[in-house]
Amino acid sequence: QVQLVESGGGLVQAGDSLRLSCAASGRTFGTINMGWFRQAPGKEREFVAYITDSGGSTYYKESVKRRFTIARDNAKNTVYLQMNSLKPEDTAVYHCAAKLLYGDVYEAGTYDYWGQGTQVTVSS
Secondary structure, eight states: OOEEEEEOOEEEETTOOEEEEEEEESSOGGGOEEEEEEEOTTSOOEEEEEEOTTSOOEEEOGGGTTTEEEEEETTTTEEEEEEOSOOGGGOEEEEEEEEOSOSOTTOGGGOOEEOOOEEEEEEO
């Protein structure tokens, strides 16, 4: 079992920055690949970013690639999503997810554990 708790969401203006955090417990964090997904009202959950267990590799949704950065601190059992130059279209509930097995990192169905999510709202 892995428990995930997100924090750091909020209401910001376009162009602002936010850093989301996801605290993990229940399993050796340094062995878990982690992802961030988001879900806007009326839309499907979509991939945002992914980081391998060691932090050595990262992947991003194309539209966030030069604005968002995923990082992790295995000593603190935490994964982060630094979001810069936020846009109204980034408004969504952001979820972190733990991936224990191999599979398409872009597909939500391949992740094993999910946090409850944190709301990010970007006003224009």
